[in-house]
Amino acid sequence: MTTLRQLEYLVTVVDTGSFTRAAELLHVSQPALSHQVRALERDAGGPLLERLPRAVRLTPMGRAMLPHARAALADAERARTAARRAVGLDGGEIQVAAVYSITLGILLPVLRSWHERHPQVRVRLMEFPHTDALLAAMAAGRADLAVGPAPREWDGPVRELGEEEFVLAVPADDPAPDRVPLADLADRSWVHYAPGNGLAEVVDRACAAAGFRPRAAVRTEQTAAAPLLAATGLGTALVPESVVPSGFAGRVLHPEPPVRRMLAAYTRPHPDPLTTAFLDTLARCAQAGGGA
Structure with a gap:
């Protein structure tokens, strides 16, 4: 029978990439950890982990089980927290x-x-x-x-x-007016976002609606970095107004039509x-x- 402890052991081995590091983190011996993972594999009906010389890798069966293991552990933690709240043991x-x-x-x-x-x-x-x-x-x-x-x-x-309002971050000496049609910026270089950042889609959609595709001079994964990069002159950045830092060294322009989500x-x-x-x-x- 699968237990929460076995699921915790599996998740910890995956997250640390090592039986040794997982055992140290869980404060158990490595043989005990290995025994519990093997018991989980027997219950699952097949291997969940591939033991390599210097690493541990999930098998297809392991990849299928992992998200359910994480969800079960999260549900158990919420249940413990709800019980403690109900009796007033802690916050x-x-x-x-x-x-x-x-x-x-x-x-x-x-x-x-x-x-x-x-x-x-x-x-x-x-x-x-x-x-x-x-x-x-x-x-x-x-x-x-x-x-x-x-x-x-x-x-x-x-x-x-x-609604979240978006603005344009540009260098302090940028000659554009405070309110500028987005189409007027079609020929500029842009500080864009890495594909994994959801704001990349916001920028692409806004520029497509204005009739152009932004030419990325640099891409960043960090939202907070975009206005700072724009202020240095690397390109124009479309950013949530709320992330523009106090004392911003550049200028903030408002696109027309407004960009919001x-x-x-x-x-x-x-x-x-x-x-x-x-x-x-x-x-x-x-x-x-x-x-x-």
């Missing part, structure tokens, strides 16, 4: 997932407000570069609440937070009171800010 923990730009923008005042009201509650923040990864994490049970672009389909509660927070079908309270804090801060 527990809330797991929040977000795309990169959200963390840098609207989540900062939310987390500050939440900590002031609930200092005893731990917040575990998980960040993802793309909406698809965010949805996958929620579907796998890795988080209590997600914040990002509004999902097209989701079974649980979804609360719209407002709807942001939302969504939870599992039956959120617990702590998750609901965090969602309320998030919505209140978004409203106080005049939108997300």
